[in-house]
Amino acid sequence: MSLPLTRKDLMIVNMGPQHPSMHGVLRLIVTLDGEDVIDCEPILGYLHRGMEKIAENRTIIQYLPYVTRWDYLATMFTEAITVNAPEFLENIQIPQRASYIRVIMLELSRIASHLLWLGPFMADLGAQTPFFYIFRERELIYDLFEAATGMRMMHNYFRIGGVAADLPYGWIEKCLDFCDYFLRGVVEYQQLITQNPIFLERVEGVGFISGEEAVNWGLSGPMLRASGIQWDLRKVDPYESYNQFDWKVQWQKEGDSLARYLVRVGEMRESIKIIQQAVEKIPGGPYENLEVRRFKKEKNSEWNDFEYKFLGKKPSPNFELSRQELYVRVEAPKGELGIYLVGDDSLFPWRWKIRPPGFINLQILPQLVKKMKLADIMTILGSIDIIMGEVDR
């Protein structure tokens, strides 16, 4: 007996840009043979705002409010890279306290980003409950951001040479309270999700990437670490003060969606560890660089030392970028966020190339979903963790 054949041609299905599991405005054109995916082509650009073009006629301080719109769930990282690039270019040192405040803010932002990955990822798999749980914790992080920066998402907090404002009175204690509370939250997630047979059925062995493939496709962040490569820029090329804390790189060797889930959940715990240490050890002193390089340094006094006299105020709004170039990067929650900056002895950067992690990680999607079922697209896309704001810029 032959099976009834409903359709003999391949079916082409358009998913998105308004599909709820496309995480924004990604559009996929999927070629299907029944339930099996034959081919998949991502179409980008629905959220393109020309961020690199905008940067070419803004000073850095004018450009800072724009950058939180790249990756709007890990906003601190976009600000960090935007001030790090000119800082490295002009060799500006930042005070220890500012560096610690940055680390605390970055790690809080990493947790917020991973939380808002976890919820939608589980929702993609059909589990709605974690979506509401993660918002409970994420609200607390955003309350902390609001107290320190005045804004919940688009903080505009980092400045060249430091941060815009010091931590308010009592913030440190609230932050420690949050760490204790959140560690219990993570345990709750793990009890709820990690051993869940329905969850494991959906993610185990789905979307496998080998180590060599991951390197060849230029993946970074949890995508790379889930394939057995211990590559974390916080360890590999240390920036800010990450080398002063005791923490471990989270990695797995399986390379499937489950491994990526485990890496991200593990990273949230490590972030809490870093925050706790940073909050314990945070030094006093200025929170922004109160001196510009062009002012003459006092002789015989160590910069940022007890006796050191700060001469000027922080770097001026019309901060000049010299005719040099460099590539700087930070480890954002989604991977390597880099800036290739070419200066031109003017206020505006000659070229401001953004290397967004989501954009590079998304490239492997067509290869991963081939020969899988249609329903696995959501699992795989969810485990890649993209934000269209930074993919399209």
Next chain:
Amino acid sequence: MQQGWLSNWLVKHEVVHRSLGFDHRGIETLQIKAGDWDSIAVILYVYGYNYLRSQCAYDVAPGGSLASVYHLTRIQYGIDNPEEVCIKVFAQKDNPRIPSVFWIWRSADFQERESYDMVGISYDNHPRLKRILMPESWIGWPLRKDYITPNFYEIQDAH
């Protein structure tokens, strides 16, 4: 100009290139001719640069040439300061053609498409070289310095 050790290594093996010195972080920068780039890319890959971090294109000067920039890294186990190198390939504006490295480093896929979209460099042998961020019907290369934004009026002319 000071030469880096990769440049010396390439000289020893008679590979044609030109040293551009070091960038601000001390990463060696090499210039390679567009015609040699596909073979030299293979040499660099075999040498061990297995990770293409970023590919970027920019307009060197108004009326000047275009540059395609590759930041390569060598990922190995247990190495803390991995080797990095920056490669620049220049192309003339009237016929900007550079061989694609997609077949060596897959991460060039979207990035070369973006470079094509933004500054209009044609990457030979790229499997799907078409606009990626701008609409397919767009005319012009937005990140070139001589690009004129269509239908853009200054606010003082708006009345």
